[in-house]
Amino acid sequence: MSLRILLADDHQMFRHALRALLARDPELEVVAEAASGEEVLAIADAQPVDLVCMDIAMPGMDGIEATRRLLARHPALRVIGLSAFADRQFVTDLLAAGARGYITKGEAGDELLRAIRTVCEGRSYLCPEVAATVADALRDSPGVYAAAPRLTARERQVLQLIAEGLTSVQIGDRLHIAASTVEVHRRNLMRKLDLHNVAELTRYAIHSGISPNVTPGGAG
Amino acid sequence: MSLRILLADDHQMFRHALRALLARDPELEVVAEAASGEEVLAIADAQPVDLVCMDIAMPGMDGIEATRRLLARHPALRVIGLSAFADRQFVTDLLAAGARGYITKGEAGDELLRAIRTVCEGRSYLCPEVAATVADALRDSPGVYAAAPRLTARERQVLQLIAEGLTSVQIGDRLHIAASTVEVHRRNLMRKLDLHNVAELTRYAIHSGISPNVTPGGAG
DNA sequence: TTCGCACTACCGGTAAACCGGTAGTCCAAA
DNA sequence: TTTGGACTACCGGTTTACCGGTAGTGCGAA
Numbered sequence: 001m002s003l004r005i006l007l008a009d010d011h012q013m014f015r016h017a018l019r020a021l022l023a024r025d026p027e028l029e030v031v032a033e034a035a036s037g038e039e040v041l042a043i044a045d046a047q048p049v050d051l052v053c054m055d056i057a058m059p060g061m062d063g064i065e066a067t068r069r070l071l072a073r074h075p076a077l078r079v080i081g082l083s084a085f086a087d088r089q090f091v092t093d094l095l096a097a098g099a100r101g102y103i104t105k106g107e108a109g110d111e112l113l114r115a116i117r118t119v120c121e122g123r124s125y126l127c128p129e130v131a132a133t134v135a136d137a138l139r140d141s142p143g144v145y146a147a148a149p150r151l152t153a154r155e156r157q158v159l160q161l162i163a164e165g166l167t168s169v170q171i172g173d174r175l176h177i178a179a180s181t182v183e184v185h186r187r188n189l190m191r192k193l194d195l196h197n198v199a200e201l202t203r204y205a206i207h208s209g210i211s212p213n214v215t216p217g218g219a220g
Numbered sequence: 221m222s223l224r225i226l227l228a229d230d231h232q233m234f235r236h237a238l239r240a241l242l243a244r245d246p247e248l249e250v251v252a253e254a255a256s257g258e259e260v261l262a263i264a265d266a267q268p269v270d271l272v273c274m275d276i277a278m279p280g281m282d283g284i285e286a287t288r289r290l291l292a293r294h295p296a297l298r299v300i301g302l303s304a305f306a307d308r309q310f311v312t313d314l315l316a317a318g319a320r321g322y323i324t325k326g327e328a329g330d331e332l333l334r335a336i337r338t339v340c341e342g343r344s345y346l347c348p349e350v351a352a353t354v355a356d357a358l359r360d361s362p363g364v365y366a367a368a369p370r371l372t373a374r375e376r377q378v379l380q381l382i383a384e385g386l387t388s389v390q391i392g393d394r395l396h397i398a399a400s401t402v403e404v405h406r407r408n409l410m411r412k413l414d415l416h417n418v419a420e421l422t423r424y425a426i427h428s429g430i431s432p433n434v435t436p437g438g439a440g
Numbered sequence: 441t442t443c444g445c446a447c448t449a450c451c452g453g454t455a456a457a458c459c460g461g462t463a464g465t466c467c468a469a470a
Numbered sequence: 471t472t473t474g475g476a477c478t479a480c481c482g483g484t485t486t487a488c489c490g491g492t493a494g495t496g497c498g499a500a
Contacts, residue, residue: 152445152446152447153446154446154447155446163419163423164420165415165416165417165419165420165423166419167417167485167486167487168486168487169486177448177449178448178449178450180448180449180451181447181448181449181450183449183487183488184447184448184449184450185447186487186488187488187489187490190488190489196385196488196489197385197387197418197456197487197488198417198418198419198422198457198487199382199383199384199385199386199418199419199421199422199436200385200436201419201436202418202419202422202423203383203385203422203436204436206422206423206426207436216415216419216420216423216424216427372475372476372477374476374477374478375476387455387456387457388456388457389456397477397478397479398478398479398480400478400479400480400481401477401478401479401480403457403458404477404480405477406457406458407458407459407460410458416458417457417458417486418457418487
């Protein structure tokens with residue numbers, strides 16, 4: 001019996017590469033691809049899926065919120081998170097959302113295959129770097145861990161757009177909310193993360209993987 | 221006859237890792253380490269060095285400017301550039317400064333050993349990703365290439381500090397110049413790169429490798 | 441039901457970014 | 471010698487970021 005897999009990542013090339021990688025195991029069948037959290041939910045509602053390989057950095061609804069909603073509707077689903085870096089905040093958030101595995105894109109492809117097999121057996125799998133991150137988070141006193149700055153879905157969405165260079169007015173237009181509301185989210189982000197300007201927010205967004213590390217496009 | 225190597229990178233851990241890597245070849249002897257461009261010049265003036273492994277992202281004088289000045293004083297020296305990404309601008313700038321090799325940190329360690337051996341034989345060595353970048357730069361018409369936005373040493377320095385979240389006043393204090401002068405460099409950067417806010421400058425700095433991709437420090 | 445949280449939205453204010461211009465010195469290349 | 475680039479520095483202005491507060495709605499948990 002093959003495993004029906006949904007690939008969720010905003011980069012088509014990466015999805016194709018993953019598809020090629022997973023093709024090495026005849027037991028694994030990629031039945032669909034999604035480029036955003038909204039697409040993931042729509043596809044999972046429309047056809048049977050066993051496992052989702054979910055990038056946390058996607059435009060619109062990100063991987064964390066998508067995982068939360070996905071598992072609320074389809075509790076039997078298994079989710080494996082993917083991101084460029086093992087940021088403590090996003091690792092713990094995604095695991096709290098119900099993901100069974102988490103590996104960084106820096107790992108070898110075999111790591112993903114191992115994660116899929118392990119997760120299918122009902123166990124969890126974290127790549128070494130992520131495992132160390134989680135261990136660090138737990139070691140730094142459970143109290144602090146519980147009180148750690150947890151970003152809301154809206155805050156992550158705003159953070160993503162700030163890191164793309166949009167102004168509060170532009171973000172408001174994009175999300176169909178007032179610019180003043182965007183400013184509130186911006187201030188809450190800075191307070192929670194103890195960062196105080198756009199440059200630091202952008203660095204955090206890129207490092208945490210919520211925003212892809214690509215060259216900005218310029219005005220053209 | 222062993223090869224006297226100088227390692228230049230602002231991260232001690234990376235220098236140590238490189239040292240361990242190079243120790244696998246008994247012909248290679250790491251005779252010194254530097255954490256900035258200024259240190260590289262001082263060391264090369266004080267003791268004989270055959271080859272420099274130079275990170276382009278260093279605080280103060282970066283690897284490009286350091287390579288330019290280094291080769292002006294010691295033309296027989298060989299320089300191999302290292303960076304996190306194969307940004308077109310910085311690759312071409314470093315090669316124009318006289319570097320004989322360029323590899324990204326994403327490559328395996330064997331790639332660096334191969335580069336060192338090749339460069340010592342008097343030939344140039346570029347890792348595949350960098351080679352492709354250079355090819356692209358040349359293919360996109362020599363005219364455009366010549367007219368490409370070339371950043372000055374001072375501009376790269378200012379860009380680095382902008383990406384760290386410093387204000388123009390703070391950057392001016394750090395570099396011992398007026399804040400108004402920093403604003404000029406900032407505007408020239410934005411004009412040359414066709415970017416128009418701190419977020420995009422920060423993305424560019426991180427992606428190009430001039431600024432390390434680390435989590436911002438908070439107010440601490 | 442009450443409480444907390446997320447999300448929404450506004451007020452006012454200061455600091456900084458962003459945009460345009462002019463202008464001097466220094467140095468190296470033409 | 472002249473020209474051009476890099477670096478320095480200032481003038482003016484508008485927009486946005488940043489910081490502090492208040493406040494209403496809806497929703498889910500205690």
